[in-house]
Amino acid sequence: MNIEKLVVIGQGYVGLPLAMRAVEAGFDVVGLDLDESRVKQLAAGESFVEDISAARLSRALSTGRYHLTTEYADAAGFDFCVITVPTPLRDGTPDLSYIEQAGVAVGPYVRSGCTVILESTTYPGTTEELLRGLLESASGLQSPGDFHLGYSPERIDPGNPTWRLENTPKVVSGVDAAALGRVDGFYRRIVERTVPVDSTRVAELTKLIENTFRQVNIALINELAVLSHELGIDVWQAIDAAATKPFGFMSFRPGPGVGGHCLPIDPCYLSWQVKRTLGRQFRFVELASDVNHEMPEHVVQRIMAGLNRHGRPVNKSRLLLLGLAYKKNTGDMRDSPAIDITRRLQVLGAEVRAVEPYAEPHHVPDGVAIVDLTERELRAADAVVVVTDHDGLDYDLVARTARYVFDARNRCGGDNVERL
Numbered sequence: 001m002n003i004e005k006l007v008v009i010g011q012g013y014v015g016l017p018l019a020m021r022a023v024e025a026g027f028d029v030v031g032l033d034l035d036e037s038r039v040k041q042l043a044a045g046e047s048f049v050e051d052i053s054a055a056r057l058s059r060a061l062s063t064g065r066y067h068l069t070t071e072y073a074d075a076a077g078f079d080f081c082v083i084t085v086p087t088p089l090r091d092g093t094p095d096l097s098y099i100e101q102a103g104v105a106v107g108p109y110v111r112s113g114c115t116v117i118l119e120s121t122t123y124p125g126t127t128e129e130l131l132r133g134l135l136e137s138a139s140g141l142q143s144p145g146d147f148h149l150g151y152s153p154e155r156i157d158p159g160n161p162t163w164r165l166e167n168t169p170k171v172v173s174g175v176d177a178a179a180l181g182r183v184d185g186f187y188r189r190i191v192e193r194t195v196p197v198d199s200t201r202v203a204e205l206t207k208l209i210e211n212t213f214r215q216v217n218i219a220l221i222n223e224l225a226v227l228s229h230e231l232g233i234d235v236w237q238a239i240d241a242a243a244t245k246p247f248g249f250m251s252f253r254p255g256p257g258v259g260g261h262c263l264p265i266d267p268c269y270l271s272w273q274v275k276r277t278l279g280r281q282f283r284f285v286e287l288a289s290d291v292n293h294e295m296p297e298h299v300v301q302r303i304m305a306g307l308n309r310h311g312r313p314v315n316k317s318r319l320l321l322l323g324l325a326y327k328k329n330t331g332d333m334r335d336s337p338a339i340d341i342t343r344r345l346q347v348l349g350a351e352v353r354a355v356e357p358y359a360e361p362h363h364v365p366d367g368v369a370i371v372d373l374t375e376r377e378l379r380a381a382d383a384v385v386v387v388t389d390h391d392g393l394d395y396d397l398v399a400r401t402a403r404y405v406f407d408a409r410n411r412c413g414g415d416n417v418e419r420l
């Protein structure tokens with residue numbers, strides 16, 4: 001039987017799980033990444049993505065159908081190519097340079113009948129207005145006509161043991177019916193359920209709706225938390241009570257701000273496009289961004305006030321932060337509010353130490369000592385701050401031992417605990 005060749009461009013949080021699933025589904029997979037150290041690490045069987053165990057990675061490597069490379073020449077002869085490169089913001093503007101680089105570099109290996117799929121989150125129109133032209137000029141071929149092109153947004157939720165790549169429905173699209181058929185057929189081998197939509201623009205917008213919905217609702221509940229504190233009302237209990245309504249309500253929790261590669265960034269892709277194309281503001285997104293961005297400063301103000309009540313200035317205080325990642329049970333510190341909180345506390349003269357079981361040393365902010373969660377550390381801290389509520393930390397010990405706890409996640413209880 002002819003084994004089909006898949007190239008996954010980008011072996012990060014999105015590309016690596018896809019590559020693993022594809023090897024398991026029988027594809028011959030090239031994991032292509034320009035980051036040499038990442039490629040070496042993966043080739044040695046070391047996974048940096050929590051959801052992909054070293055054992056699973058080693059199994060994939062041992063099939064002989066998972067090849068890691070930094071060379072685009074190894075893409076030659078592919079049947080499917082999926083692009084999972086970053087789409088950050090640069091000065092508030094979408095930075096599509098990674099997609100451009102990938103498109104230009106893989107273009108020469110596009111041949112008749114092959115399929116290219118973009119998964120990176122981006123504004124509606126990117127697949128057809130940007131990527132298509134790059135692939136066409138580099139290959140001399142056309143889509144539709146010669147090769148197939150589509151878009152399928154990634155819904156990966158790092159650290160979520162229930163909803164994984166294979167059992168989360170996957171929205172799929174193509175530039176025409178034939179491309180949709182190819183893209184759909186590919187993902188049917190990877191995931192349990194696909195959701196075909198009519199155009200790449202609809203698929204691109206789908207992802208932005210999902211993330212904008214989360215960002216706006218988190219901002220709503222964050223603002224409510226700030227106001228409820230001033231009103232002297234327990235917002236956490238009110239949310240739990242509201243969540244008993246069996247219809248028409250979805251529960252979101254306050255926190256120290258939003259982070260990661262998606263929530264603070266993706267909605268801005270949409271508001272940028274609305275402004276550029278329509279000359280209008282997407283007001284909800286802008287308001288939500290503002291509210292969420294203000295949360296780290298709110299947390300710092302609350303810690304300062306708390307220390308003050310304990311007769312301590314923040315200057316020269318010793319603070320122990322629990323969790324630096326933007327999300328629990330992951331080590332991903334990209335745009336984490338913990339980084340912002342740390343910097344603000346350090347500027348005020350505090351000594352910041354942190355418990356972060358998933359820490360990658362090169363991502364830890366300067367001047368922060370990573371320590372174990374011990375009674376000694378807890379007793380020595382003027383304030384303990386629950387920033388990211390990783391499971392597996394002993395919150396009872398924290399509440400029992402620490403003098404003063406500022407809990408931004410509602411994980412601790414007791415008289416010495418102040419909640420966001």
Ligand SMILES: NC(=O)c1ccc[n+]([C@@H]2O[C@H](COP(=O)([O-])OP(=O)(O)OC[C@H]3O[C@@H](n4cnc5c(N)ncnc54)[C@H](O)[C@@H]3O)[C@@H](O)[C@H]2O)c1
Nearest residue numbers: 010011012013014033034035084085087101102120121154
């Ligand atoms: N992480 C998530 O939870 C998540 C969820 C849904 C969607 N997304 C979207 O998926 C995309 C990828 O995100 P990620 O979290 O996997 O990013 P990541 O930074 O973990 O991985 C991207 C990888 O692409 C590599 N890369 C960059 N340019 C390259 C190029 N030209 N050729 C080859 N490799 C290149 C980088 O070295 C990196 O290893 C983004 O658009 C993101 O918004 C991410």
